[in-house]
Amino acid sequence: MAAPSKSKPAPWTNRRRRWRPEGSLAVVTGASSGIGRELTLLLAGKGCRVIAVARRRERLEELVAEAKRLSPKAEVIPIVGDVTDMSVRDQALEQVRVLGEGKLDLLVNNAGVGGIGRFMDADPERMRQIMEVNFHAPVEWTRGAMEMLRNAANDFPTRQCTPVICNIGSVLGHRAVPEKSEYCASKFALHGWSDSIRAELTSDGIAVVLVSPSTTKSEFFDSLVGTEAGQKSKSFGSWPADRVARAAYAAIVACRSEVILSLGGKALVYSDRLTPPLVNAILARTIENAD
Numbered sequence: 001m002a003a004p005s006k007s008k009p010a011p012w013t014n015r016r017r018r019w020r021p022e023g024s025l026a027v028v029t030g031a032s033s034g035i036g037r038e039l040t041l042l043l044a045g046k047g048c049r050v051i052a053v054a055r056r057r058e059r060l061e062e063l064v065a066e067a068k069r070l071s072p073k074a075e076v077i078p079i080v081g082d083v084t085d086m087s088v089r090d091q092a093l094e095q096v097r098v099l100g101e102g103k104l105d106l107l108v109n110n111a112g113v114g115g116i117g118r119f120m121d122a123d124p125e126r127m128r129q130i131m132e133v134n135f136h137a138p139v140e141w142t143r144g145a146m147e148m149l150r151n152a153a154n155d156f157p158t159r160q161c162t163p164v165i166c167n168i169g170s171v172l173g174h175r176a177v178p179e180k181s182e183y184c185a186s187k188f189a190l191h192g193w194s195d196s197i198r199a200e201l202t203s204d205g206i207a208v209v210l211v212s213p214s215t216t217k218s219e220f221f222d223s224l225v226g227t228e229a230g231q232k233s234k235s236f237g238s239w240p241a242d243r244v245a246r247a248a249y250a251a252i253v254a255c256r257s258e259v260i261l262s263l264g265g266k267a268l269v270y271s272d273r274l275t276p277p278l279v280n281a282i283l284a285r286t287i288e289n290a291d
């Protein structure tokens with residue numbers, strides 16, 4: 001009888017999944033303010049080189065200076081442009097080729113926009129624009145970066161660092177609310193897509209982390225798409241952006257599949273899982289009362 005073959009274990013088995021900042025290379029989109037800015041500073045301070053992407057050049061220049069001020073060895077490489085423009089993605093990935101020999105350890109799809117107001121009162125362009133930035137852009141940045149993430153995964157035995165795709169979602173990607181239909185749709189799409197590719201990429205040794213913040217103090221509500229002036233978000237409490245960034249960082253390091261942030265956020269998501277009809281009724285009442 002033939003002896004059982006001692007085939008080599010598949011590279012992803014017996015691996016303790018973990019991510020390390022030291023000596024890593026990351027791409028963070030939406031790095032010019034809020035969560036993306038804070039996460040960039042955190043990563044850079046811990047020895048990760050960060051390719052920081054956003055449209056506002058002066059904000060990125062300020063970010064580079066701030067990172068150096070906090071930690072003289074910090075390396076933040078700015079790429080100015082719109083995440084929906086694939087030539088901007090290609091510029092960022094070219095930097096990965098040059099600086100990281102084609103290996104990318106972390107992609108943070110963070111750039112995002114919102115909009116407030118009833119679906120039927122909105123210009124159809126609001127849906128298109130929000131879906132482009134919040135969903136199609138992360139999809140295409142991930143597609144473009146995949147080969148480089150796989151190159152980093154193949155380096156696991158040497159570096160003991162699992163490459164991570166971190167998508168910044170929202171609690172509204174778990175439970176939708178009225179008057180943010182476009183935003184909820186975009187974050188639900190991001191959530192579903194993240195769950196699906198997480199399973200697909202397990203065999204490649206790449207982790208997919210979905211971070212779902214609740215209301216966060218940032219510039220988010222200053223740049224709403226297709227929204228009448230004076231429209232306010234109906235949300236309770238908020239976390240500062242640096243707290244959200246620290247929670248996202250912890251999730252990345254531990255290669256967590258999903259984190260839902262804040263007590264209010266967890267209350268919304270878990271009460272909906274327990275009793276969706278009750279949450280539907282409460283949300284419908286908030287709209288009726290506003291009429």
Ligand SMILES: NC(=O)c1ccc[n+]([C@@H]2O[C@H](COP(=O)([O-])OP(=O)(O)OC[C@H]3O[C@@H](n4cnc5c(N)ncnc54)[C@H](OP(=O)(O)O)[C@@H]3O)[C@@H](O)[C@H]2O)c1
Pocket residue numbers: 029030031032033034035036053054055056059081082083084110111112113133168169170171212213214215216217218219220221223241
């Ligand atoms: N704030 C909240 O209450 C909240 C709650 C849950 C989830 N989130 C999510 O958290 C993420 C970060 O938001 P934030 O709160 O930190 O808001 P923020 O301060 O407004 O930051 C958004 C970032 O995205 C960038 N951005 C927006 N559109 C872009 C585009 N087309 N191309 C390139 N960059 C673009 C902005 O930079 P430029 O303008 O310079 O391009 C900015 O750096 C978003 O995905 C958001 O959906 C936020």
